[in-house]
Amino acid sequence: MNRFLSSSKPLMNATVPKPKPSKGIFRTIWGYTKLIVFLSVAGSLGVISYKVYKESRPADQLPQVSAFETGQKKKTLVILGSGWGSISLLKNLDTTLYNVVVVSPRNYFLFTPLLPSCPTGTVELRSIVEPVRSITRRLPAEVIYLEAEATTIDPVKNVVTIKQSTTVHSGHSGKDTSSSKSTVAEYTGVDEITTQLHYDYLVVGVGAQPSTFGIPGVAEHSTFLKEVNDSVTIRRRLMDVIEAANILPKDDPERKRLLSIVVCGGGPTGVEVAGELQDYIDQDLHKWMPEVAGELSVTLVEALPNVLNMFNTKLVEYTKQVFADTNIRLRTNTMVKQVNDKVVIASHKKDDGSNENVEIPYGVLIWATGNAPRDITRDLISKVDEQKNARRGLLVDDRLLLDGSKNIFALGDCTFTKYAPTAQVAFQEGIFLAEHFSKLSEIESVKHTLSNPSSEDNVDRLTKKLAKLEEKLPIFHYNHQGSLAYIGSERAVADLVWGDWSNVTSGGRFTYLFWRSAYIYMCLSVRNQILVCFDWVKVSLFGRDCSKE
Numbered sequence: 001m002n003r004f005l006s007s008s009k010p011l012m013n014a015t016v017p018k019p020k021p022s023k024g025i026f027r028t029i030w031g032y033t034k035l036i037v038f039l040s041v042a043g044s045l046g047v048i049s050y051k052v053y054k055e056s057r058p059a060d061q062l063p064q065v066s067a068f069e070t071g072q073k074k075k076t077l078v079i080l081g082s083g084w085g086s087i088s089l090l091k092n093l094d095t096t097l098y099n100v101v102v103v104s105p106r107n108y109f110l111f112t113p114l115l116p117s118c119p120t121g122t123v124e125l126r127s128i129v130e131p132v133r134s135i136t137r138r139l140p141a142e143v144i145y146l147e148a149e150a151t152t153i154d155p156v157k158n159v160v161t162i163k164q165s166t167t168v169h170s171g172h173s174g175k176d177t178s179s180s181k182s183t184v185a186e187y188t189g190v191d192e193i194t195t196q197l198h199y200d201y202l203v204v205g206v207g208a209q210p211s212t213f214g215i216p217g218v219a220e221h222s223t224f225l226k227e228v229n230d231s232v233t234i235r236r237r238l239m240d241v242i243e244a245a246n247i248l249p250k251d252d253p254e255r256k257r258l259l260s261i262v263v264c265g266g267g268p269t270g271v272e273v274a275g276e277l278q279d280y281i282d283q284d285l286h287k288w289m290p291e292v293a294g295e296l297s298v299t300l301v302e303a304l305p306n307v308l309n310m311f312n313t314k315l316v317e318y319t320k321q322v323f324a325d326t327n328i329r330l331r332t333n334t335m336v337k338q339v340n341d342k343v344v345i346a347s348h349k350k351d352d353g354s355n356e357n358v359e360i361p362y363g364v365l366i367w368a369t370g371n372a373p374r375d376i377t378r379d380l381i382s383k384v385d386e387q388k389n390a391r392r393g394l395l396v397d398d399r400l401l402l403d404g405s406k407n408i409f410a411l412g413d414c415t416f417t418k419y420a421p422t423a424q425v426a427f428q429e430g431i432f433l434a435e436h437f438s439k440l441s442e443i444e445s446v447k448h449t450l451s452n453p454s455s456e457d458n459v460d461r462l463t464k465k466l467a468k469l470e471e472k473l474p475i476f477h478y479n480h481q482g483s484l485a486y487i488g489s490e491r492a493v494a495d496l497v498w499g500d501w502s503n504v505t506s507g508g509r510f511t512y513l514f515w516r517s518a519y520i521y522m523c524l525s526v527r528n529q530i531l532v533c534f535d536w537v538k539v540s541l542f543g544r545d546c547s548k549e
Contacts, residue, residue, distance in 0.1 A: 051526040055138070062141040064099045074099055075200035075444065077437065078160055080150050080376070082106050082132050084423040085412030086205035087524070088430025095141040097441040101197060103162055105149040106227075107132050111528065112423060113519055115225060116272040116486075119234040120280035121544040127531035129228065130524050151194075153202070153380045155405055160202065164193045201407050201440075203433065204394065206377060208413035208421065211370030217339030222264070222367040225273060234366060238277075239548040241363035242285075246292050258363035259295045262344055264336055265369030266302030266309070268485040271319065273366060274300045275488025278326050282489075284544045299329040299360060301346065306332060308493070310420070310483055312505040315493040319485075319507075326489045334358065339365065371421055377414045392416045398475035400433055409433060419478050432476045443469050484515050 065074055075098055079086050082104035090102065111128040118125050136143035148164040210226050212218035223237060224230050238261070245258035263274045278298050285293040300307065300323070306316045307330065323330050333349040337357075344360040373381070373393055380394065381387040386404030387395055393416030395403040400415075402408040411433060412426035419425045446466045453459055482496035482504075492515035493507040506514075516536070523529045 048526065048530075052530075055134075055526055058137040061137070061139065062096055064142045064144070075441075076101065076198065077201045077203070078103060078197055078199040079203045079205065080104065080160070081205035081207060081412070081414075082109050083205060083207045083412055083426065084112070085207075085426035085430045086203065087132075087135060088427045089203060089205070089411070089433045090135060090139070090143070090430075091524070092431050092434035093139075094434075094438055094441075095139045095143055097438065098201070100141075100143045101199075102132060102136065102143060102145045103148055103150055103160070103197070104132065104145075105147065107145070107147045109135065109524060110228060111519075111523060113484075113522070114532065115231060116269060116276050118228075118231040119225075119238065119273070120276050120284075121235075122276060122279075122539055123532055123535045125228055125231060127528060127535050128523075130528055134525070146197075148193075148195075150206070150376050151379075153204075153376065153383070153408075155380070155383055155408060158199050158202070158407065160197045160199060162195060162197060166191050166193065199407075201409070201437070204377070204380065204402075204408065204410040204414055205412045205426070205430075206374050206414050208371035208377075208393070209374050210367060211372035212367070213370055215336055215338065218336070218367055221339050221341055222365040225269060225366060225368050234364070236548050237364050239546070242289065242292055242296070245295075245363070246289075250295075256295065257342060257361040259292060259297065260360075260362050261296065261298045261364045261366070262301060262360055262362040263298065263366045263368060264301045264344070265367065266300060266304065266307030266332070267369060268308065268483070270300060270302070270366075270368040271307055272486045273368060274298050274323075274328055275326075275486055278328050278488050279490075280544055282326070285546060287543070288546045297327070297329060299331060299362075301334050301336065301344070301360065302330075302332045303335040304332065308485060311485070311493060311495045312503075315495060315505055315507050319487045319493060322487050322489060322491055328488065331360070371413055373414065380408075390416060393421075399436060399473065400429060400476055424481065425478055428478055429476060432474070436474070439469065439473055484518060486512070486515055 077093075077098040078101045079089060080103050082102065086102070086104070087109045090100070093100070108129040108131050111130070114123050114128045117123040118128070132145050136145055146162065146164075148162040150160050151163050152161040153159075154161075210224040223233050225234065241258040245255045248255040248258075261277055263270050263277075281293055281296045281298070285296065308316050308319055311319075320330060331346075331348070334346045335349075336344055336346045338345040342361060344362055344365065346358050346360060347355050348358045349355055371392075377394060380402075381390050384402065384404040387402070389395075393414055394410040396410050396415050396417065397403060400409045400411050402410050411429035413421040417425075443466065446462055446469065450459065450462050450466065453462075480497055482494065484492060484494050486492045487507075490512050491508055492512040494505070494511045494514060496504040496506075498504060520529050520532060523532060
């Protein structure tokens with residue numbers, strides 16, 4: 001027994017080493033993680049590179065053909081405008097079905113949701129424009145683009161009169177004694193070229209122009225925010241008044257007026273430009289021009305009780321709070337009555353219902369509210385009896401066909417419908433019309449066969465097919481997907497619609513990231529997407545400068 005215990009003692013006192021946790025599994029997981037990240041980055045770069053390559057090298061297009069070449073008349077489709085509706089139609093249209101002609105005085109598409117970011121330099125103007133010819137060259141068949149303005153439409157003769165203005169220079173020449181070179185020709189004026197286009201189908205997508213509501217002085221003294229030139233004008237005007245105020249002493253009331261920026265309009269455009277301007281002041285001008293930045297003020301004027309009236313009430317209140325935190329002065333229930341070169345004269349409705357006249361001095365006045373029909377829209381209204389009661393835009397039916405016409409369609413801001421005049425509506429209308437024209441082409445093809453039937457054609461079957469096609473022509477249904485707006489201080493608000501059953505409302509920094517992601521996704525080309533991202537990265541690294549240009 002003792003021998004057994006003695007022999008077993010070493011076994012009882014022996015220490016058994018504990019197994020150490022294996023590092024192999026962690027190394028394996030880390031290795032797979034790095035591999036997945038590497039493959040994801042490489043795959044993303046590959047996809048982007050392919051898209052850039054494909055965009056920059058358009059394929060050969062089918063040429064436009066005439067009736068003599070096909071035996072069947074290929075109808076001519078003329079599209080007026082290069083905005084959201086017209087470009088959406090163009091991108092989705094099967095251009096092999098028609099001889100397509102695009103007429104617009106603006107030879108580019110402007111991504112308007114990011115236009116408020118341009119006056120401050122957050123986004124460069126070149127980053128949000130896409131040349132029309134870049135779009136037309138990527139289509140399957142040739143599209144003719146004419147840089148001209150449509151002046152009149154004859155709905156009886158199916159003719160559009162277009163005008164192109166060209167700069168004329170004198171032809172004199174001479175010698176520059178310092179360089180022994182011919183002098184440059186001198187500017188003399190503008191020459192106009194007028195011609196006519198015949199169409200089988202016409203699409204009017206000319207948009208709208210800013211409305212002054214007949215308020216005296218608005219057109220003369222304010223700056224709109226509708227086109228590229230407006231952004232440049234705002235930038236120059238802003239820097240001009242800042243430099244002018246810098247010359248004056250700090251107690252001079254004229255200095256205070258010059259450093260007051262007033263934005264009229266509480267919709268998304270007005271709110272976004274006010275937020276961008278305040279960001280520019282807080283984040284950049286305080287660094288580069290501290291002697292005046294602290295005195296700069298931004299005031300937003302809105303005639304209605306609230307800004308962003310199409311948004312959820314909670315988001316409206318959140319916007320007001322952000323404005324208060326960032327020192328943007330919000331003046332609601334304030335209707336502008338008159339504008340002179342220094343003061344906005346308005347009527348403010350008090351809480352008790354009474355009105356008082358107020359004067360709001362300004363150095364820069366930005367008008368960001370209201371749409372009015374363009375001249376070509378008014379011209380068409382005057383020529384169609386069914387349009388006589390149209391005041392705010394062209395009247396169209398459920399298929400976007402102009403009331404009183406059989407071959408003129410209209411979409412976007414130049415129309416007056418039950419939908420809001422937004423880019424989202426115009427974009428969806430363009431997609432619908434592209435599908436509609438495909439259906440019309442099929443109908444015309446069946447009609448052509450019926451008018452010239454061969455012995456092999458089944459006339460009864462074709463007649464039934466034609467009736468079925470005409471009966472099933474779809475009508476336009478707008479699918480509202482929500483609204484987005486940037487409100488400054490790297491915050492945004494979103495009122496989104498997911499299907500027919502749920503609304504999502506959010507505001508804050510995360511929504512700001514979503515706002516950026518959504519607008520990048522909406523850009524028409526990879527080129528624009530990359531350029532806008534580069535602009536944002538550049539601003540985050542170096543900030544915005546304080547130059548005039």
